[in-house]
Amino acid sequence: MITTITLNPAIDCIIKVKKLQPGTLNRAVEEAVFPGGKGVNVSLVLSELGMDTCCCGFLAGATGKAYEAMLEERGLKQQFQFVTNGFTRINTKVSAMEETEINGAGPVPGWEDVDRLCQVIQSLADGDFLVLSGNVPSSIKGAYEYILKNMPEGKVKPVVDVTGEELKKTLPYHPFLIKPNLEELGDLFGVRIKTEEEVKHYAGELQSAGARNVLVSMGALGMLLLTEDARAFFAEGVKGEAANTVGAGDSAVAGFLAGWEQSHDWEKALRLAAAAGTATAFTYGTADGAAIRRVEGQIQIRMLEALD
Numbered sequence: 001m002i003t004t005i006t007l008n009p010a011i012d013c014i015i016k017v018k019k020l021q022p023g024t025l026n027r028a029v030e031e032a033v034f035p036g037g038k039g040v041n042v043s044l045v046l047s048e049l050g051m052d053t054c055c056c057g058f059l060a061g062a063t064g065k066a067y068e069a070m071l072e073e074r075g076l077k078q079q080f081q082f083v084t085n086g087f088t089r090i091n092t093k094v095s096a097m098e099e100t101e102i103n104g105a106g107p108v109p110g111w112e113d114v115d116r117l118c119q120v121i122q123s124l125a126d127g128d129f130l131v132l133s134g135n136v137p138s139s140i141k142g143a144y145e146y147i148l149k150n151m152p153e154g155k156v157k158p159v160v161d162v163t164g165e166e167l168k169k170t171l172p173y174h175p176f177l178i179k180p181n182l183e184e185l186g187d188l189f190g191v192r193i194k195t196e197e198e199v200k201h202y203a204g205e206l207q208s209a210g211a212r213n214v215l216v217s218m219g220a221l222g223m224l225l226l227t228e229d230a231r232a233f234f235a236e237g238v239k240g241e242a243a244n245t246v247g248a249g250d251s252a253v254a255g256f257l258a259g260w261e262q263s264h265d266w267e268k269a270l271r272l273a274a275a276a277g278t279a280t281a282f283t284y285g286t287a288d289g290a291a292i293r294r295v296e297g298q299i300q301i302r303m304l305e306a307l308d
């Protein structure tokens with residue numbers, strides 16, 4: 001079982017306009033709503049890939065009820081808890097010549113809510129993956145570190161996809177996988193990363209700080225994997241027309257975990273990660289299993305020189 005935590009999920013509203021014109025009324029030519037938030041996206045893609053998954057985190061208000069109904073419609077196992085303050089956010093993603101996103105703030109959970117969540121995940125089985133993914137509300141800053149501190153040592157294999165300080169604080173808990181994108185990796189070290197060597201170097205620094213495996217996603221360029229047994233691979237990007245790339249990174253995390261669970265082979269895990277990310281970039285919302293399997297055969301993987 002792979003459990004995902006999304007502290008601040010969102011109804012993702014994807015709107016396509018011919019041309020985005022700020023300061024005036026824009027009308028959609030296409031629109032769709034999805035139950036979004038990084039951890040839930042991971043669960044949606046895991047279930048498409050035939051994996052057993054459950055998502056949890058916090059919902060609130062009328063939009064929270066609507067969100068719950070959307071999860072039910074998708075047949076996703078969930079253990080979300082309702083908090084009393086605020087409402088589940090609606091994140092607007094506008095697809096035009098470029099992508100523009102407006103993410104809401106979301107409800108205001110308290111530490112007592114985090115404690116309730118910790119109770120829920122105490123029942124995970126030894127060795128289960130626990131995916132901690134997405135923005136941490138400011139009322140509970142440091143929540144990922146707190147959650148990991150409250151799990152019996154060695155019980156779960158954490159997977160962390162979050163930016164900045166929240167990520168750094170989880171590294172002493174030796175996450176099985178972290179997945180920064182190129183910009184996030186650079187921001188962690190206050191640099192702008194330009195070469196593959198630099199990606200490998202800074203991913204290696206994150207391993208030295210505690211991460212076991214590091215997957216760096218680079219949008220249309222592809223993704224680089226540095227493994228705990230000091231191997232490095234690169235999955236080349238696949239050319240094609242992106243529909244909306246929201247959730248591509250989350251799909252990559254799901255593909256990696258599904259691939260790893262199914263094969264225990266780094267290259268196969270990376271291939272499925274790249275296929276899932278690509279398939280999601282080429283569709284509205286997260287990709288379905290058939291689309292991911294179709295892209296899988298197009299992924300080219302290069303083995304890189306290991307780190308010194």
Ligand SMILES: Nc1ncnc2c1ncn2[C@@H]1O[C@H](COP(=O)(O)OP(=O)(O)OP(=O)(O)O)[C@@H](O)[C@H]1O
Nearest residue numbers: 181217218219220222242247248249250277278281
């Ligand atoms: N435009 C694209 N064309 C082809 N493949 C893409 C494109 N965008 C993303 N991908 C694939 O998806 C993977 C993950 O994308 P990306 O690096 O954009 O993740 P991210 O920044 O974490 O995204 P998000 O936060 O929206 O989930 C890439 O490494 C690549 O394999």
Ligand SMILES: O=P(O)(O)OC[C@@]1(O)O[C@H](CO)[C@@H](O)[C@@H]1O
Nearest residue numbers: 010036037038091103134135247
């Ligand atoms: O505000 P956060 O939590 O950083 O990001 C939330 C979000 O943008 O991330 C997902 C894509 O990765 C979307 O489904 C969702 O709207």
